[in-house]
Amino acid sequence: MRLHALLEVLPFYKVQGEGNPAISNIANHHKKVKNGDLFICIKGLEVDSHSLAHIAEKNGAAAILAERKVDVTIPVIIVPDTKKAMAVLSDHFYEQPSHQLLLVGVTGTNGKTTTTHLIDQVFTSNGMKTGLIGTMHIKAGDELEVSHNTTPDSLTLQQTFRRFCRKGVTSAIMEVSSHALDQGRVHGCDYDIAVFTNLSQDHLDYHRSMEEYRNAKGLLFSQLGNTYYKKTPKYAIINKDDDAADYFIKSTAAHVFTYGLSEKADFRARDLQLNPSESSFTLISPFGEKEMVLSLAGKFNVYNALAAIAAAAAAGIPVEQSVKSLENAQGVRGRFEAVSEGQPFSVIIDYAHTPDGLKNVLETIQSIADGKIIVVVGCGGDRDKIKRPIMAEIACEYGDFAIFTSDNPRTENPIDILKDMEAGVVGKEYKLIADRKDAIKAAILQAKEGDIVLIAGKGHETYQIIGNDVCDFDDREVARQIIREL
Numbered sequence: 001m002r003l004h005a006l007l008e009v010l011p012f013y014k015v016q017g018e019g020n021p022a023i024s025n026i027a028n029h030h031k032k033v034k035n036g037d038l039f040i041c042i043k044g045l046e047v048d049s050h051s052l053a054h055i056a057e058k059n060g061a062a063a064i065l066a067e068r069k070v071d072v073t074i075p076v077i078i079v080p081d082t083k084k085a086m087a088v089l090s091d092h093f094y095e096q097p098s099h100q101l102l103l104v105g106v107t108g109t110n111g112k113t114t115t116t117h118l119i120d121q122v123f124t125s126n127g128m129k130t131g132l133i134g135t136m137h138i139k140a141g142d143e144l145e146v147s148h149n150t151t152p153d154s155l156t157l158q159q160t161f162r163r164f165c166r167k168g169v170t171s172a173i174m175e176v177s178s179h180a181l182d183q184g185r186v187h188g189c190d191y192d193i194a195v196f197t198n199l200s201q202d203h204l205d206y207h208r209s210m211e212e213y214r215n216a217k218g219l220l221f222s223q224l225g226n227t228y229y230k231k232t233p234k235y236a237i238i239n240k241d242d243d244a245a246d247y248f249i250k251s252t253a254a255h256v257f258t259y260g261l262s263e264k265a266d267f268r269a270r271d272l273q274l275n276p277s278e279s280s281f282t283l284i285s286p287f288g289e290k291e292m293v294l295s296l297a298g299k300f301n302v303y304n305a306l307a308a309i310a311a312a313a314a315a316g317i318p319v320e321q322s323v324k325s326l327e328n329a330q331g332v333r334g335r336f337e338a339v340s341e342g343q344p345f346s347v348i349i350d351y352a353h354t355p356d357g358l359k360n361v362l363e364t365i366q367s368i369a370d371g372k373i374i375v376v377v378g379c380g381g382d383r384d385k386i387k388r389p390i391m392a393e394i395a396c397e398y399g400d401f402a403i404f405t406s407d408n409p410r411t412e413n414p415i416d417i418l419k420d421m422e423a424g425v426v427g428k429e430y431k432l433i434a435d436r437k438d439a440i441k442a443a444i445l446q447a448k449e450g451d452i453v454l455i456a457g458k459g460h461e462t463y464q465i466i467g468n469d470v471c472d473f474d475d476r477e478v479a480r481q482i483i484r485e486l
């Protein structure tokens with residue numbers, strides 16, 4: 001595609017230099033630039049890549065997109081906001097791939113990964129070839145690759161959709177984080193179905209208030225059903241039991257399916273029975289009643305399953321089929337995952353890293369525990385500080401004994417993070433052990449027959465970020481090794 005043809009979709013821009021070169025691809029990292037590429041300069045929080053434009057030129061860039069003049073000899077297109085322009089240009093350059101897919105976006109504080117995986121399992125067991133984009137990985141059909149963000153930047157996202165289309169994928173299911181919505185990473189995506197799981201405190205380091213955080217999530221629903229896009233019906237799937245439900249319902253022009261335990265929900269669970277390894281209930285939906293046994297523990301997973309059933313119904317999959325698929329559904333790695341080496345107590349690894357997530361998982365554990373509950377938990381560095389004392393308080397309130405340790409301290413001093421946590425637990429019994437392995441060991445050594453050790457916060461992660469170093473660390477492996485050594 002020639003540069004001028006690519007620029008057709010931009011409302012306005014200025015040009016520095018002359019020429020209409022052929023653009024072979026788009027790159028937003030100077031090291032990824034190849035001959036003939038358009039290099040997009042972005043003033044990020046860490047790096048301002050306008051200063052790298054000359055290296056991109058040396059690496060073969062044919063043109064530059066920037067917010068100001070840069071010192072190169074190739075044409076420079078100047079726009080007010082390169083992040084926004086990147087989304088628009090990527091959508092155009094890769095031929096609007098999201099419009100060719102049945103696109104499902106899931107947002108909410110907790111449950112995005114689980115819900116997307118459940119929807120994926122329903123879709124695939126109904127013969128659809130799917131793509132999945134989220135915290136754990138990017139999956140195209142059977143192929144997996146690592147993901148660097150829960151929701152990739154707009155360029156990577158459109159490239160991923162293009163790859164999905166080339167591989168014959170017909171539906172993409174993706175997690176849509178509030179950061180992504182706020183930063184326009186999903187601008188131009190033509191969602192058919194948008195799902196809201198829940199809203200509770202997180203990321204107040206980034207969003208300045210809960211209202212701003214909620215409003216960012218609301219963008220997924222307000223953008224749904226935009227007439228600019230293809231004219232198939234759009235659906236918003238909303239958790240009716242969440243306090244923010246009405247806000248999301250009001251912000252969308254799409255058809256709404258609600259779900260939850262309340263009688264007002266379109267898809268609801270009645271006569272819920274929660275067991276250590278499964279949950280059974282009567283599913284009531286506009287399509288009738290059905291008994292269901294979900295092979296996942298915890299009330300929160302009933303919500304995730306209801307969301308998946310409602311999303312599948314919006315995609316035209318009969319409820320009976322979804323129920324059948326979900327009865328055989330696999331849990332997601334690092335979510336309520338047991339480490340069993342024949343020890344007389346239980347060890348559960350869970351990705352709970354928000355106050356609400358931790359409370360939910362501990363409530364579930366309380367409902368199945370015979371003995372004591374020992375909680376190992378930390379809070380990520382360079383992230384929301386307000387949640388630290390609250391999570392510590394929840395660990396002490398719902399657990400019998402808590403050990404506060406490091407999660408991913410990143411560039412913060414681990415001891416400072418522990419002090420922030422400690423502020424929430426006046427008069428409670430707990431231990432501070434900054435080294436995560438030592439903390440896990442202390443918890444396991446303390447456990448007696450019938451007890452449950454919860455290791456929270458890092459779930460599937462196989463690394464720990466200390467300073468700027470990413471070190472190998474896997475809660476599951478560490479716990480397994482310690483139990484074996486006992």
Ligand SMILES: CC(=O)N[C@H]1[C@@H](OP(=O)(O)OP(=O)(O)OC[C@H]2O[C@@H](n3ccc(=O)[nH]c3=O)[C@H](O)[C@@H]2O)O[C@H](CO)[C@@H](O)[C@@H]1O[C@H](C)C(=O)N[C@@H](C)C(=O)N[C@H](CCC(=O)O)C(=O)O
Pocket residue numbers: 028029030031041042043044045046047048049052109148149150151152153154177178179180185
């Ligand atoms: C705070 C935040 O959201 N930062 C995101 C943001 O980074 P940024 O704009 O600051 O980018 P930057 O690193 O300064 O780089 C600016 C530009 O220079 C380019 N560059 C950079 C270095 C270089 O050597 N050469 C070069 O060309 C980069 O490619 C980029 O285009 O844009 C990047 C691309 O989209 C993201 O990868 C990055 O996520 C960082 C890694 C991050 O940790 N984000 C977290 C907070 C996040 O987004 N989390 C959510 C999940 C939250 C949840 O689950 O609830 C997520 O979606 O992942």
Ligand SMILES: Nc1ncnc2c1ncn2[C@@H]1O[C@H](COP(=O)(O)OP(=O)(O)OP(=O)(O)O)[C@@H](O)[C@H]1O
Pocket residue numbers: 108109110111112113114115135150175197198300301303304334335336350351352353356357358360361459
């Ligand atoms: N529907 C839910 N409501 C509340 N808590 C949940 C729900 N589903 C899962 N959780 C808890 O939150 C943790 C994270 O779940 P999951 O990975 O599905 O969420 P996520 O929204 O994808 O998280 P992230 O924002 O990090 O991507 C789980 O380990 C569990 O403890």
Ligand SMILES: N[C@H](CCC[C@H](N)C(=O)O)C(=O)O
Pocket residue numbers: 150353379380381383407408457458461
């Ligand atoms: N998506 C979340 C994941 C947090 C996981 C936790 N282990 C941490 O590092 O804080 C975030 O980036 O804030």
Ligand SMILES: [Mg+2]
Pocket residue numbers: 112113114134135136150175
């Ligand atoms: Mg996730």
